[in-house]
Amino acid sequence: MASNTTKTGQPLDRAILDSLLRRRLFYTPSFEIYGGVSGLYDYGPPGCALQANIVDTWRKHFVLEEDMLEVDCTMLTPHDVLKTSGHVDKFADWMCKDPKTGEIFRADHLVEEVLESRLKGDKEARGQKVVVDEEKDNKRKKKVKETKVVKLEDATVKEYEEVLAKIDNYNGEELGQLIVKYNITNPVTGAELLPPVSFNLMFQTSIGPSSNLRGYLRPETAQGQFLTFQKLLEFNQQSMPFASASIGKSFRNEISPRAGLLRVREFLMAEIEHFVDPEGGKKHPRFHEVQDMELAFLSREIQLSGRTEVEKMTIGKAVSTGLVDNETLGYFLARIQLFLLRIGIDESKIRLRQHMMNEMAHYATDCWDAELFTSYGWIECVGCADRSAYDLSVHKDKTGAALFVRETRQEPLHIEEWQIDLDKKKFGPRFKKESKTVEAAVDALSQELREKLSLDLEKDGKVEIDVEGVSDGKVVLEKDLIKIEKRTRVENIREYVPNVIEPSFGIGRIFYSLIEHSYWSRPGDEARGVLSFPPVIAPTKVLLVPLSSHQSFKPIVDRIALRLRRVGVSNRVDDSSASIGKRYARNDELGTPLGITVDFQSVKDNTFTLRDRDSMKQVRASEDEIVAAIKSLAEGEETWNDVFKRLPEFLGQDVE
The missing domain is CATH 3.30.40.230 (Herpes Virus-1)
Structure with missing residues (x-):
């Protein structure tokens, strides 16, 4: 069971952590000098860098590795779009x-x-x-x-x-x-x-000076992706399945925003729309890569029984037993967990909770939340829904746009069906202005009803059908007007509306949960906070610390700083008069994972110490070896233990 403790087993003091985050400008209330507005926050330099690195890792993990098509759609959305999608009535x-x-x-x-x-x-x-x-x-x-x-x-x-x-x-x-x-x-x-x-929950606005065009600030990035589906399909050379992705701001006018960054009115989302053929059980070609991953599930049935304990099982078993509806949904649940682990989320504080029926969005047929445990309890940070064909279907029906897939069948499909022929020369004069209404009602007749009417026509020489909008609500059609026969139709082209699997990430909630999961304090010194961000997402990767203000150190520090930046590694120089230990402690609070000390030995032989934030252990090696190690750590190719094993440990200087 998840507990409200840090990685070292200490109770997490949220007041101290929140003070650290505001003091070090990870985030701050918006418009604070005017009294602030609840649910709105600004990110400072380390917060911006951390968020950018989380998003960059997300792009690599999903957009790049899954070959997705990224789009950037407008945040302003006309009323008719969100009326059609159901958000005006149901959000x-x-x-x-x-x-x-x-x-x-x-x-x-x-x-x-x-x-x-x-x-x-x-x-x-x-x-x-x-x-x-x-x-x-x-x-x-x-x-x-x-x-x-x-x-x-x-x-x-x-x-x-x-x-x-x-x-x-x-x-x-x-x-x-x-x-x-x-x-x-x-x-x-x-x-x-x-x-x-x-x-x-939507923010309403007007578009244009006349205010005649009603609109909203979008509550999600999904609708823009659905409306560009046909263009994306064409860009993808009509190949299915495929996924689009979008990262951007969304807005929800929360009733009573509390819990800091976890419930806000403006937030960053990263959403995926994976378009899949509904035939064939929604299989996924890469499901075998994740099928043995074990996840913690909180099913609908367990919740309805009044319990909250999770059941651990492989995603392969969850799909095969029907707990998770299909392979594509299961594949993304596993990939979501892999992403969360990649950025440093504590695995013991992750669970997948299934939505209950009354809770599910109006468009969903099944939905799971990746929830993360924080000092506020279990928080939904990622939703993964099977939206079926809802969105594309309603927009297609509303606009007439071709939001469907048309493909040549590998084998022609022979379909036996009851077909109806109307004698148009007699039909029009008979029903006059009601002829279109009657014809539409005939075309809408089901196969079962057509079969029954064929027997009535043969027996009585006429049929009676229900037609809304005409007198008495019924019309009679004789043999000279209608013919009903069973025929074989050959279909060479298949048209279908894709289903959609949608993983939706609340970046701000992940951001805050990651901070809580990464926070701890040095044993015996609770005031000395540490944020153990993995190097790949840390705001600053390296702290450069000259031993003193000696003039021989500055050109070396400048050279290494520039060299690191040229290979994409962010770094800061702290050449203040504080002790090396205090300088490192200040940057432990910022989550900086690595530190280089420049000393007089560096001037002599161009070797440097490299310090690990969490263990405080050090190695010493040449400039080229240190830079190569840092680049490898920052890109996630190596861990500190890998570097510590291959570079000589340095014990000659206590920097604490």
Whole structure:
């Protein structure tokens, strides 16, 4: 079970970590000198570099390795597009209002917070050890008039735990029933709340000076990819399957943004739309590469039973048993985990949680979230949905655009079917202005009904069909107007609307979770924080530290700095008067994995020490060997242990 501890087993103090992140300018509240706006943040230099490196690794892991087609679509989206996709009507959360104060609460979060608080009070009443999130606890004490320590009945404890396990599965009416059943009120005033109502999360705007064209800031990058599908298919030489990818900002007008970077109103997304032929079970040609990977699954059935324990199994078994619907979905679940591990996420704090039916987006047939454990609990950071053919189908039907695949069949397909012929010369004069309506109704008749009508026609010499929009809602067609025969049709061309598997990454949530998973402090010195970013995503790869301000060191430091930058390795020079140990400690907080010390021996023989951030061990070698080792570490080709084994260890200088 995941726990709220650092990699060294120490309790994670979020207040100290947050202070470090703001002090070192990883991020800061936007518009802070004007009082700030909740849910909006700016990234500083190390935050920008860390985010850029995460995105660069994502591009290499997915776009490059999977040969995807990257696009960059506009953030402004016309109303009609999002009306067709269903977002205008369905992209919403449930909120409830205090009618006296006007305060707004997100209903599911309120239920969750109150029940968790009561369970905490029960544990305290029973004398059990309670793990306290101090920041969250302090906020709760400020908000709530009185925190009661109350022992609950065992049945009530079980009921609360079951509700919390299924919290994502409740609709608005059910959340309202829970609020009434458990007497959940405004935590501050104790006032009763109005029933939950739906709140659309999109930011609305107008396009152009006349304001006649309504639009929205996009809530996802997906729709732009669907609308360019036909052009991408043509670019890909009509070859299927293929995937598009997009990285960019999206916007959601969150009801009550909290939890720092984990719930914001403007955020960076990286989304993939993998277009696949629905025939053949959605197989994936590279599934064999990942089928033996073991993942931690939290299935829909386990959640509905009121439990949250995960089941570990290979992705191959998960697909073969039907837990995961198909190979393509399973392949991307495995690739998602490989990416998270590649950037430094703690494997013990990853689980794949299946969406419950009420929770799934309107377009999804199956969906799994890669959730990461943080001091805020389990947080959805990646969604992987089977969107079926929903998006392409609705946009095709709305616009008439050719959002489908047309391909020549390898073998002609012979289809036996009931076909209908109408005598157009008699048909038009008979039905006059209603003829098109009647003809459309005839064309829409199913094969089963056509077969039945053929028997009626043969027996009675006429048929009766239902037609909306004509008097009486029915018409009678005699033998001289209609002929129904069973014929064989040869089909050489196949047309189909592809299904879509969509992995969707919240880069900001991954960014923050990675920071928590990487943070720890030196034993015996809790104030000395370390961020153990892997070299491949660290904001700065190397710290250059001249032993002193001696004039002979500067040209050497400048030469090495320039040489490292030319091979794509970011570095900083710290030539301050602080001790070497303090200079390294300052950069441990920034996650800088490597350090080069330039000393008088360097001037003599052009050798240098290379320090590892986590172990604080050092090796010494020539400039060429050190630069080659750093480049290899920064590109993820070697680990520190590899370098430490092949270069001589240096013990002659204690830099701490």
